[in-house]
Amino acid sequence: MALVNNWVTQHQDLFTKWLDQHKADVAFLNESLSKLHSVSQVHTVEAQQVGIVQGSVWKDYTEHIVKLCLPDEDANHTGAHINHAAAEKELRGFLENVPFYDSAINKIFELHLNYELGGSQYLSCTKFLCKKAADGRLFIAYAMFGKKWDEQKNYRLNIRFWTENEDKVKNFLESGVTERLVQALSSPGAQGAISELEQASRNPTLLQTPAVPDQKVVEPDEPPPVEKVIGGVGGDTRACILEEAKQKNRIGEIHVHVGDVVDLIEVKRIDGTGQACGGGGGHVLTAFHIEEGEYVTDVSWWRADYYGAMVVNGVRFHTNKGRFFGTDENEGENWQTVHAAEGQHVVGLRMVRDHRGFVGNITKVLLE
Numbered sequence: 001m002a003l004v005n006n007w008v009t010q011h012q013d014l015f016t017k018w019l020d021q022h023k024a025d026v027a028f029l030n031e032s033l034s035k036l037h038s039v040s041q042v043h044t045v046e047a048q049q050v051g052i053v054q055g056s057v058w059k060d061y062t063e064h065i066v067k068l069c070l071p072d073e074d075a076n077h078t079g080a081h082i083n084h085a086a087a088e089k090e091l092r093g094f095l096e097n098v099p100f101y102d103s104a105i106n107k108i109f110e111l112h113l114n115y116e117l118g119g120s121q122y123l124s125c126t127k128f129l130c131k132k133a134a135d136g137r138l139f140i141a142y143a144m145f146g147k148k149w150d151e152q153k154n155y156r157l158n159i160r161f162w163t164e165n166e167d168k169v170k171n172f173l174e175s176g177v178t179e180r181l182v183q184a185l186s187s188p189g190a191q192g193a194i195s196e197l198e199q200a201s202r203n204p205t206l207l208q209t210p211a212v213p214d215q216k217v218v219e220p221d222e223p224p225p226v227e228k229v230i231g232g233v234g235g236d237t238r239a240c241i242l243e244e245a246k247q248k249n250r251i252g253e254i255h256v257h258v259g260d261v262v263d264l265i266e267v268k269r270i271d272g273t274g275q276a277c278g279g280g281g282g283h284v285l286t287a288f289h290i291e292e293g294e295y296v297t298d299v300s301w302w303r304a305d306y307y308g309a310m311v312v313n314g315v316r317f318h319t320n321k322g323r324f325f326g327t328d329e330n331e332g333e334n335w336q337t338v339h340a341a342e343g344q345h346v347v348g349l350r351m352v353r354d355h356r357g358f359v360g361n362i363t364k365v366l367l368e
Helices: 002-021 023-034 055-069 080-100 159-164 166-185 188-202 237-249
Strands: 043-053 103-112 120-132 138-150 251-258 262-269 274-278 296-306 309-319 324-326 336-339 346-353 359-367
Touching: 002 023, 002 120, 002 138, 002 166, 002 188, 023 166, 043 055, 043 166, 043 188, 055 080, 055 138, 080 103, 080 120, 080 138, 080 346, 080 359, 103 166, 103 309, 120 166, 138 166, 138 188, 159 166, 251 274, 251 324, 251 346, 262 309, 262 346, 262 359, 274 346, 296 346, 296 359, 309 359
Parallel strands: none
Antiparallel strands: 043 138, 103 120, 120 138, 251 262, 262 274, 296 309, 296 336, 309 324, 346 359
């Protein structure tokens, strides 16, 4: 589709500009690597791929990506097992949430440096560019670039040099992977994938219903459904039980942290359960305490791109007493609102955490 094509072209231009800005770091590291006392040559490790993936097979596809980007052959390096585990956790966390994003960009570094005599070294960066198409399929482009070598048995790395120049090392690695990602996006395979999505967007009969993989939710289960009593007689015991359940499950307080985007949303029910999503950054808004007999009736939020990935930029809660809490509303923002029907109220939220720690999206408003 045209939107995917425009989005890809825009990021190709941004990547090209980024490469121009970091040429000095690339030259610096190439010269430094040429002076190493390695057993043999410094080897380049690389991989790149572009394609379209159905949501129904995304989970299997992520396993393929993990194996490609985290090669087992380097697991014998000193400290590599711990570092690989951390990188794998970060990578899986990002890939797991990709189907819930409109678009996403991510990069993961691995710096395995052994400062002992004859140490084995491994440096890499993996970069992802993902976009959801109109039919729910996922356009994904990724590349991996790195260097590996073994020091001669009577030589060791200079720890001061590598720690003081870590930013330059990362810029060198990201330049290598970005260059390969730009090449991959310009390949015939990438252009064919984009054309396929454009054709599907022009012909509605080609659109397929996306199969979104199950999300692993770390939040508490939503409260059990409460039986609805219709036509009950005043003073009915069942009605009293239902009202008690409603009081128990209602939200008692709400916390929001806001910076450039929404950093944290936390809702707490009066029974002590609830949900929280995001990190601890941003400005802390004064906690919103909900009074007895008061219920949350509306939840509104809006999203926008924040440096390559869609996140929640604003959120507001309204109650049956006309009070509201959250961020300010500004002209031009595309707000989504879920309103509880008469006799219902909001008891919680299902949210997705952005790979950078922000609130990525509100996927479901829980009503009762």
